[in-house]
Amino acid sequence: MKIGLDQTTKNKAMSYILVTILSFSVFITSSEKMEGPSFIKKLIVESIGPLQGGTATIKRQFWEFVDNYxxxxxxxxxxxxxxxxxxxxxxxxxxxxxxxxxxxxxxxxxxxGDQIKYQKILSQVIGWNSTAEFKVLRIDKGSNQGIVPRSAVITSEGLVGYTYVVYPNYTDILTILDPNNRVDVVVERTRTHAILEGFSDQFCRMKFVPRTEALVVGDLVISAGFGKLYPKGIKTGTVEVAEHDSVGITQKIKVRPAVDFEKLEEVVILIRPALPDESTAAANASANANSNSSASTINNMTEKTKL
Amino acid sequence: MMNSRHSSPLMCMMKTVLICVFFDLFFMIFFPLISLKWVAVSVTQVAIIFLSFTVGFAWLPWGILTLQLFHSLFSLEGWALGTLIGVIICVVMSRLKAMIQLTGPLSIIMTTYFLQFAWCLMAGILTSLRNHDWKFFQLFVNQGLTYGLVTAALSPLLFFIFRNIWLVPTNPFDHES
The missing domain is CATH 1.10.287 (Helix Hairpins)
Structure with a gap:
């Protein structure tokens, strides 16, 4: 019995020693380098692969089901x-x-406005004051923003008018559609000088055009630059209709403004650099404009005509 | 010590191997299904720990070798390291098992987790010594600390299955006494 026990213990010890040596030697001699898989391993992996693929498909379909339903x-x-x-x-x-x-x-x-050497103030049109007598726009900038009376107002399309009444934060603009507004203009092609004044909601008319001037429909009308109010060369409109009076020495010219006032949204106010000798005159002109617009425009016209 | 009255030890070992293969396949397929792609549950380690507690026959090291051989078929790790550590665990546990009472799930979990961690420590040291690079030690320790928790959590179930295979009572020392 004792020998048997010893034999069992001996066998047990031998098993431990053998397996330990075997595994240790294999472990030590093997490196981390992955060797090619054995046939059995290939077989197992190839057998498990479709199962894993199927599992992945099931998983994907399951989550699609969850997502979809x-x-x-x-x-x-x-x-x-x-x-x-x-x-x-x-x-x-x-x-x-x-x-x-x-x-x-x-x-x-x-x-x-780049070609014009004025201070430019951009402003939005916020209102209209259109009566039979006045065609006035209101913009959202005023004296607080640096706008002064009798400053030209333009858009990229052409001339709009000039600042008529200036409030701290708003300004009324007398448009060229206003009959009280008169602009010294010149026909670009013929260099014919004339006075443009408002005529209706859509048209202006040129006055003092001699009969001898052969104006045609489509002739471009630009500002003449007289009178220091409007800069020279601003597109003002195009000749729409040219009619010879039956009598007299002038002809009636109907001009379509270059600016589409129906779609006017933004304007640029051109602030002329103030000259020392002009400050008093500008103040007087502003006062006159505020007190009596008709008289002011007539005086202005007279002044321009003189020029 | 062995209590397989109705099955031979060889049959019990074969069943254990089959159970290990089944769970290796199951976790390999099931865990990715629930988006646990990198969690490894080492059922073979639990089986070896179980055997080191309950089975003391002479050819146990060969049984460990067999388990590791089959396990190596389903993993990239070879059989040698697992066998070596498994044998060391068995030797150590043959001296310590009298002091450990696996009477409840919590004690099984704690013991399994501790032994798993010890397993990973030894694997880390041996691998680092072999490769002259101690980054492996850190990797093994991390594995033991994290995945060991999952394995330890499942160990009561696995112990229950192995006990039914080997026909071991809940407390093997009760039967022994």
Whole structure:
């Protein structure tokens, strides 16, 4: 019995020693370098592979099922949210398009003004005061922003008018459609000088054009630059109709303004650099304009005509 | 010591091997299904720990070798390191098992986790010594600390299965006494 026990213990010890030596020697001699898989391992992996692939497919299909069907409860809410979002984004898109167009207009406006050596103030048209007598625009800038009376107002398209009444934060502009506004102009092609004044809501007319001047429809009319109010060379309009009076020495010329007043949104006010000897005259002119616009424009016209 | 009254030790070992293979495959396939792609549950280690506690026959090292050989078929790690550490664990546990009472799930979890960690420590040291690079030690320690928790959590279930295979009572020392 004792020998048997010893034999068992001996066998047990031998087993431990053998397995330990075997495994240790294999472990020590093997490196971390991955050797090619054995045939059995290849067989197992090739057998397990489709199973794992199937599992992955099941997993994918399961989550697709969850996404497509179980989450449909949230789809209605999400749909409503997305519809609201689309509406919001459409509105935002519309606003951005409007801003883009406005940006283009302002860019061209400012680019137009580059050739003119005046201080330029950009402003938005916020109101209209159109009566039979006056064709006035109101803009959102005033004396606080540096606007002074009798400053030319233009757009990239052409001449708008001049600042008529200046408030601290707003300004009324007397447009060239106003009959009281008279502009010294010249026909670009023939260099014919004339006075342009408002005639209706859409047209102006040129006065004092001699019959001998052969103006044709489409002739470009620009500012003459006399009178220190409007800079020279600003596009004012084009000849729409040229009629010879049956009697007299002049002809009636109907001019379409270069500016589309129906679509006017932004304007540029050209602030002329103040000269020392002009300050008093400008103040007087402003006072006159505020007190009596008709008299002021007549005086202005007279002055310009003299020039 | 061995209590397989109705099955031979060889049959019990074969069943253990099959159970290990089954769980290796199961976890290999099931864990990715629940997005646990890098969690490794070493059922073979639990089986060796179980055997070191309950089975004391002479050819146990060969049984460990067999388990590791089959396990190596389903993993990139070879059989040698696992066999070596398994044998060391068995030798150590043959001296210490009298002091450890595996009477409940918590004690099984704690013991398994501790032995798993010791296993990883030894594997880390041996691998680092062999490769002259101690980064392996850190990797093994991290594995023991993290994945060892999952394995330890499953160890009561695995112990229950192995006890039914080897027909071991809940407390083997009760039967022994």
């Amino acid at each position: 179980l989450n449909i409860v949230d789809t209605r809410k999400e749909n409503e949210f997305l519809r609201y979002k689309i509406s919001e984004l459409s509105q935002e898109n519309f606003s951005l398009k409007s801003l883009s167009k406005e940006n283009d207009r302002l860019k061209s406006l400012l680019a137009f």
